[in-house]
Amino acid sequence: MSKLYAELIRIRFLTMLAYRVNYYSGIIIYNINIGAYYFLWGAIYGGQPQLGGLSPEQMTAYVAISWMSRAFYFNNIDQEIAQDVREGKVAIEMIRPYNYLSVKAAQALGEGMFRLFFFAIPGILLVSLFIPFHFPTSLQTWGLYLTSLLLAFVINTEINLLTGVLTFFLFRNEGIMWAKRVMVDLLSGVTLPISFFPGWAQALLAFLPFQAINYYPSMIFAGAAGADKAAQVLLLQALWIFVLLVPIALLWRQAKQKLVVQGG
Amino acid sequence: MVQIVRLFGEYLGQYFKTKLSYRANFLSELIGNLVFEFINMIFILVVFRHVATMKDWTRDEIIFIYGFFQVPYALFAMFFNFWDFNERYIIRGEMDRILTRPVNNLAQVCLESVAPDRIFSLLTGLLIMGYAAFQLKLSFAWYDLPVFLILVISSALIYAGVYTAIAAISFFSDSRTGIAPMIWNIQNYGRYPVNVYNKAIQILLTWILPFAFVGVYPAAYFLRRETWYFYTMLTPVMGIVFFCIGLTVWKMGVRKYSGAGS
Numbered sequence: 158m159s160k161l162y163a164e165l166i167r168i169r170f171l172t173m174l175a176y177r178v179n180y181y182s183g184i185i186i187y188n189i190n191i192g193a194y195y196f197l198w199g200a201i202y203g204g205q206p207q208l209g210g211l212s213p214e215q216m217t218a219y220v221a222i223s224w225m226s227r228a229f230y231f232n233n234i235d236q237e238i239a240q241d242v243r244e245g246k247v248a249i250e251m252i253r254p255y256n257y258l259s260v261k262a263a264q265a266l267g268e269g270m271f272r273l274f275f276f277a278i279p280g281i282l283l284v285s286l287f288i289p290f291h292f293p294t295s296l297q298t299w300g301l302y303l304t305s306l307l308l309a310f311v312i313n314t315e316i317n318l319l320t321g322v323l324t325f326f327l328f329r330n331e332g333i334m335w336a337k338r339v340m341v342d343l344l345s346g347v348t349l350p351i352s353f354f355p356g357w358a359q360a361l362l363a364f365l366p367f368q369a370i371n372y373y374p375s376m377i378f379a380g381a382a383g384a385d386k387a388a389q390v391l392l393l394q395a396l397w398i399f400v401l402l403v404p405i406a407l408l409w410r411q412a413k414q415k416l417v418v419q420g421g
Numbered sequence: 422m423v424q425i426v427r428l429f430g431e432y433l434g435q436y437f438k439t440k441l442s443y444r445a446n447f448l449s450e451l452i453g454n455l456v457f458e459f460i461n462m463i464f465i466l467v468v469f470r471h472v473a474t475m476k477d478w479t480r481d482e483i484i485f486i487y488g489f490f491q492v493p494y495a496l497f498a499m500f501f502n503f504w505d506f507n508e509r510y511i512i513r514g515e516m517d518r519i520l521t522r523p524v525n526n527l528a529q530v531c532l533e534s535v536a537p538d539r540i541f542s543l544l545t546g547l548l549i550m551g552y553a554a555f556q557l558k559l560s561f562a563w564y565d566l567p568v569f570l571i572l573v574i575s576s577a578l579i580y581a582g583v584y585t586a587i588a589a590i591s592f593f594s595d596s597r598t599g600i601a602p603m604i605w606n607i608q609n610y611g612r613y614p615v616n617v618y619n620k621a622i623q624i625l626l627t628w629i630l631p632f633a634f635v636g637v638y639p640a641a642y643f644l645r646r647e648t649w650y651f652y653t654m655l656t657p658v659m660g661i662v663f664f665c666i667g668l669t670v671w672k673m674g675v676r677k678y679s680g681a682g683s
């Protein structure tokens with residue numbers, strides 16, 4: 158079984174490699190976005206030494222790393238599921254001897270690994286040429302960051318599976334998926350570190366899984382979370398991974414019974 | 422021209438028929454767009470909790486520019502939708518069908534993807550502008566309305582020119598280029614005043630991909646920022662110039678196009 162999933166991950170990795178043009182433009186897009194936020198934050202700081210608990214240097218590191226983390230955990234499997242449902246391909250997928258959702262998650266990992274190696278790493282090197290940016294020096298920080306990033310990937314994938322499975326009930330849900338995408342970007346801290354939000358919003362966000370997707374790993378990387386805090390963060394992320402399994406399992410069971418194949 | 426307008430009515434009718442058969446999706450797309458705009462607003466609101474100005478712009482001025490930025494884009498997206506042009510018309514060969522028909526080919530491509538539901542993001546843009554104008558206690562003269570219409574149409578023409586030219590690239594190379602998403606991301610720079618960015622990006626946004634002309638430059642007129650008036654007045658010129666460039670590239674592309682088979 159694990160051989161099957163390893164193969165799925167490998168194939169997705171190779172498929173990504175075959176569509177290289179998308180990937181070159183992807184690196185440029187990430188740099189465009191990082192650049193935009195770099196300048197925006199420069200203008201926002203305007204000489205102030207600290208905002209929302211972050212110095213301008215920490216903010217620069219935060220912006221760069223939060224986008225690069227996004228490169229790894231981001232995927233479109235919800236849209237792939239939606240397409241499978243719309244085109245009726247899901248019927249074939251369901252009679253195959255594997256779990257459809259795990260297959261999607263494995264493919265997402267293949268995609269994530271591709272983007273990490275060919276996208277985030279060259280991207281961050283490219284960014285560090287243009288904007289002043291420091292990598293963490295201790296091996297421990299790197300280890301904590303990478304672990305946190307992997308957990309973040311799992312949480313984001315679970316959320317994507319949830320919105321993807323909704324297609325079984327709604328038939329078309331591009332709007333919801335689009336809304337989810339921008340909401341995850343905002344509430345996970347890509348556009349704005351969580352510490353910038355007003356107190357009540359931060360309290361509310363503490364009960365939601367989104368900041369586990371980006372804010373936690375990025376704070377570890379930017380050196381704004383020490384070792385104790387980091388351990389706590391990893392534990393929280395692990396907790397969310399288990400909590401999110403419940404709605405997925407429930408919805409998936411319903412979806413299998415409700416499935417209507419619309420055509421080929 | 423009359424024929425195109427008549428066809429537009431026909432296509433619009435078809436559009437509503439298909440949309441109404443997927444009512445839930447129509448609603449979810451609407452919600453998706455609203456959430457997107459709401460979230461961009463949250464960024465501005467949260468940031469300005471911590472600072473009073475960004476460069477020399479206040480919160481409400483930034484909000485006004487953001488609101489203005491929505492309007493020409495919505496107008497453009499209502500009539501032009503090149504997002505999947507390459508996939509739909511070149512790779513699947515739909516362009517051959519277009520070319521055998523006795524109506525202008527660009528007009529047909531536009532008609533087939535007309536999106537009147539964009540009116541909602543146009544309205545939210547106006548609403549955001551209205552809110553900011555109220556907060557800023559802006560006063561308007563009667564001639565500001567025609568000026569507004571001219572500026573919005575000019576900005577929409579800039580979009581139309583840029584994206585028509587980019588879609589036309591597909592005629593020369595039938596593989597995916599990934600340029601359009603890149604441009605879309607650069608376009609989002611236009612949401613904020615250009616003097617936030619460094620010199621190179623300012624030049625890019627003014628002369629090469631003139632997305633400063635879809636946001637801050639025209640909006641500066643209503644904010645009575647006289648230092649930018651020169652660029653405000655340049656907006657219609659840029660609109661016409663870029664639209665003509667787009668049309669020229671498109672025509673060249675169609676002449677070059679030889680079909681992808683199948």
